[in-house]
Every structure is written in structure tokens, then in C-alpha cells.
Amino acid sequence: MGFQTIVHGRISLKGDFEKSRHYIRSLGEDNQYPCIRAEMFSLGATESPYYYKNPIISFGASYKEVEDEWEIFILKFENILRNIEFETAKIQLETEILGTYNFFWMSKTGMDKFEEKDKLIETDEWYFGYGHRHRFGILEEPLTESHIYKLFYFNYPVGNFKKYDLYWKDIKIGVLTETSWDMRSSGNITYTFDYMAELPENVRLADSIKHSIKTFNYFEREDEENFLKMCEQEEAEYRDFVDSPDWRIVDSEGKSIKILCPIFLGNHRITWQRE
Numbered sequence: 001m002g003f004q005t006i007v008h009g010r011i012s013l014k015g016d017f018e019k020s021r022h023y024i025r026s027l028g029e030d031n032q033y034p035c036i037r038a039e040m041f042s043l044g045a046t047e048s049p050y051y052y053k054n055p056i057i058s059f060g061a062s063y064k065e066v067e068d069e070w071e072i073f074i075l076k077f078e079n080i081l082r083n084i085e086f087e088t089a090k091i092q093l094e095t096e097i098l099g100t101y102n103f104f105w106m107s108k109t110g111m112d113k114f115e116e117k118d119k120l121i122e123t124d125e126w127y128f129g130y131g132h133r134h135r136f137g138i139l140e141e142p143l144t145e146s147h148i149y150k151l152f153y154f155n156y157p158v159g160n161f162k163k164y165d166l167y168w169k170d171i172k173i174g175v176l177t178e179t180s181w182d183m184r185s186s187g188n189i190t191y192t193f194d195y196m197a198e199l200p201e202n203v204r205l206a207d208s209i210k211h212s213i214k215t216f217n218y219f220e221r222e223d224e225e226n227f228l229k230m231c232e233q234e235e236a237e238y239r240d241f242v243d244s245p246d247w248r249i250v251d252s253e254g255k256s257i258k259i260l261c262p263i264f265l266g267n268h269r270i271t272w273q274r275e
Contacts, residue, residue: 003096005067008060012135014107015085017055021046023083024057026196028213028266031220034066034073036080036267054087067095067151074103074158075179079188079268081105082125088135093149101149104129106137119143123157161187164249166262166272168241171202173209176249176270186271189264208238212264220266247272 013020027038042058045051066073070093081089089105106112106120106127114120118139120127131147132140159179166173172192179187195206215230234242242261249257249272262272 002064005063005065005096006061006094007063007066007073007091008058008094009089009091009103010059011057011081011084011089012054012087013057013085014054014087017046017085020057020084020086024080027080027268029217029220030076030267032072032269034063034069034076036061036073036076059091065095067093067098070149070152070154071158074156075177075188076267078105078158079177079190082190083268088137090133098151099146101147102131102133103149104131104133104137114138117142121156128156162251164251164257166270167246167248167250168205168244169246171205176272184271184273186269189268189270191268204238205241208234208241209264211238213266216263216265 021043024041024043025038027036030037040059040061042060044056044058046055077091086105086107088107091103093101093103095101108126112127114127114137118129118137119131120129120137127137129137129139129143130149131143134140162178164176164178166176166189174189174191174193176189177187178185193205193209194200195209197206200206211230211234215227215234218227218230244261245258247259247261249259251257258275260273260275262270264270
């Protein structure tokens with residue numbers, strides 16, 4: 001038994017609409033709670049006149065007490081925003097006993113001007129705000145303490161996580177956000193190497209990344225037969241990447257750190273280990 005929480009909202013697109021839709025469709029299996037999966041999104045109308053100016057992607061899901069893990073949900077949702085072209089986004093968190101909270105994001109344009117009374121939090125990537133807001137971020141009513149989500153020690157921005165650039169040889173694969181670490185590090189990756197492209201920069205490297213993601217999907221489904229087959233195929237076809245000494249991460253100060261071959265997971269997750 002437990003309490004149900006409903007999360008719903010919308011993302012207003014700009015720029016390359018189809019590229020953003022493709023990213024949502026490409027979200028892999030996510031079995032790490034709280035899950036965010038492609039089927040939780042509706043991609044909306046794809047041609048005019050069935051949308052006006054900005055197509056809308058909607059989101060809706062129900063969870064068991066997701067407010068306990070709201071920091072993780074926000075990390076996952078913001079990683080999606082980071083990989084699409086959006087104008088604004090809104091999410092509402094409806095809990096059974098702890099109230100209802102609103103969350104707002106607006107991408108930067110370089111010409112943004114807000115007043116102090118609008119109480120927006122500026123980050124390197126976007127503006128964020130709590131409360132009831134106009135579609136462009138202006139508060140529709142004064143922001144009160146009851147509007148600000150502070151349960152379970154939640155604070156925004158979420159986490160002060162380390163970021164690294166991931167390279168194989170001279171090819172930049174993406175930017176890593178390290179969210180946990182022990183013997184191995186793990187977190188999210190924002191790809192700069194388009195491994196899904198029809199003609200990627202390095203076809204075998206792209207294939208090895210896709211193979212890694214597919215292998216882990218079988219592992220998460222507990223499909224042992226296909227998982228073992230994929231492991232055998234990796235040994236036969238991609239051993240040069242697995243054993244390569246050319247994997248490295250570069251920190252914010254430009255320091256290069258050698259790592260073992262990372263494991264690329266579904267839903268833009270990744271895990272890696274320093275040599």
C-alpha cells in the first residue's frame with residue numbers, strides 16, 4: 001500500500017521539432033525509479049493547422065509517492081530538456097497528502113529580462129521557477145512559501161554534480177553528469193557524437209554504443225539468454241573498444257583522466273570506472 005502521486009505537464013517546442021520528437025521516441029527502457037519512459041509522453045500534432053506556432057509535447061504519469069524521490073525525477077526530466085529544443089516547460093506534482101506544486105522552465109534567448117518579483121532562478125542552461133506562472137514565466141500571483149517544494153530536503157538547483165567530457169581518442173562522445181560514485185561512477189550523458197546518424201563519424205564506434213545499450217536493455221528485462229548472446233557478440237566484434245586504452249574523461253579544469261571502456265545504458269544513462 002502507499003499514496004499515489006500524479007505528475008503531468010507540457011513542453012512547448014521550438015527549433016527543430018522533429019529532432020526533439022525523435023529524442024523522446026528514442027528514450028530507452030528506464031526501470032530505475034522514478035521511471036520516465038517514452039510512452040509517458042504524447043508527441044502531439046506534427047503539422048499545421050493542428051498546432052499554432054509551437055507544437056506541444058505533453059507528459060503524464062502516476063507514481064507511488066514520487067515526492068520521496070523528486071530530486072531524481074527532476075534530474076531525469078531536466079536531462080530530457082537538455083537534449084531537445086524547447087521554449088518553456090511546466091510540470092505539476094499532485095500528491096495525496098502533501099499538496100500540489102508547480103515547476104517551470106524557460107530556455108535562454110539572450111534577450112530575457114525579468115523583474116525581481118518574478119523570483120526566477122537562473123542557471124547556466126535555463127530559468128527555473130515555482131508557483132503559478134504565465135506561459136513565459138511571469139508570476140500570476142505572489143510566490144509564497146507554500147508554493148516552494150522543500151520536502152525531503154529538496155533544493156533547486158538539484159545537486160552539485162561533477163561534469164566531464166567523454167572522449168574515445170579524439171572523438172567527443174558527450175558530456176557526463178556524475179550522479180553517483182563508488183567503485184564505479186554513474187550518471188547521465190548528453191551525446192555530442194550522433195551515434196544514431198545514418199552516416200556517423202565512426203560507424204563501428206556508433207555500432208558499439210548501440211550494442212551496449214541493447215545489451216543492457218536485455219539485462220534489465222532479465223532476458224538472460226539474449227543478454228549472454230549480446231555479451232558473446234561484444235567479445236567477438238567490439239573487443240577493440242572494450243580493451244581500448246583511448247577512453248578518457250576531461251574535467252572542468254581541463255584535466256584528462258583515463259577510464260576503462262564505459263557501459264552505455266538506456267535512457268541516456270552511463271557508467272564508467274577510472275583506470
